[in-house]
Amino acid sequence: MRYPTLPFPLSSLRVPVRDALRGLATFADATEDTLQPAMDLLPEGLRTSLNSVLERLEASGQRWMDASIAHMDICVASDVVAGRVSTGADQEACARVIAFAWDHLRPIGQSRLMISETLLATRLSSDSAAHLYIQLRTSSVIGTLPGVPAPRGAEDQEDVDLRLFALMIWLLAARADTLEDEQKLLHLAGAMSVAMKTEILAAVDQPDQIAEHLRALSDHL
Numbered sequence: 001m002r003y004p005t006l007p008f009p010l011s012s013l014r015v016p017v018r019d020a021l022r023g024l025a026t027f028a029d030a031t032e033d034t035l036q037p038a039m040d041l042l043p044e045g046l047r048t049s050l051n052s053v054l055e056r057l058e059a060s061g062q063r064w065m066d067a068s069i070a071h072m073d074i075c076v077a078s079d080v081v082a083g084r085v086s087t088g089a090d091q092e093a094c095a096r097v098i099a100f101a102w103d104h105l106r107p108i109g110q111s112r113l114m115i116s117e118t119l120l121a122t123r124l125s126s127d128s129a130a131h132l133y134i135q136l137r138t139s140s141v142i143g144t145l146p147g148v149p150a151p152r153g154a155e156d157q158e159d160v161d162l163r164l165f166a167l168m169i170w171l172l173a174a175r176a177d178t179l180e181d182e183q184k185l186l187h188l189a190g191a192m193s194v195a196m197k198t199e200i201l202a203a204v205d206q207p208d209q210i211a212e213h214l215r216a217l218s219d220h221l
């Protein structure tokens with residue numbers, strides 16, 4: 001089988017391929033939403049073609065993300081978040097899991113913020129989930145362009161705070177037996193985070209309060 005030639009060398013990419021694919025999926029989704037009013041005015045043939053392209057872009061990024069996570073990665077990520085292990089390989093596995101889960105928790109908020117798996121792997125040294133949460137919630141690993149420090153609006157910051165909290169609840173909870181069940185737990189953690197929105201947002205810079213909320217909610221999960 002002959003593969004098409006890329007119009008640019010891989011070395012010219014400014015971000016790792018996995019981050020680029022994740023961004024591509026987000027961009028395709030955002031583009032479809034943004035362009036929908038104008039697309040309704042296009043001829044049927046052109047509208048169908050453009051929709052097909054956007055769907056392929058989104059599906060391509062999503063397949064790559066889904067294929068990158070294993071059940072053992074989640075177990076390792078749980079240990080990293082709890083402060084039990086902190087080797088480079090463990091942190092890379094944890095970053096894969098968090099980036100995967102971040103994308104699957106998108107319905108919690110309406111923002112289009114992305115998370116960089118590559119940058120995240122360098123920021124996962126912490127002695128507790130509460131300290132890690134406080135460190136990551138203002139980090140540039142999450143953003144419209146991850147790695148570039150930029151102020152966030154109130155809605156974007158709320159989305160970051162709730163999604164990150166859901167991730168911490170999920171990873172601190174007892175592990176499920178299968179990936180399918182882990183995804184169910186992840187979505188339950190998202191629902192719990194939204195339900196506790198007032199308490200979480202009031203405690204985002206208080207390690208002791210965050211630790212208590214994380215312990216209580218992960219035990220329930």
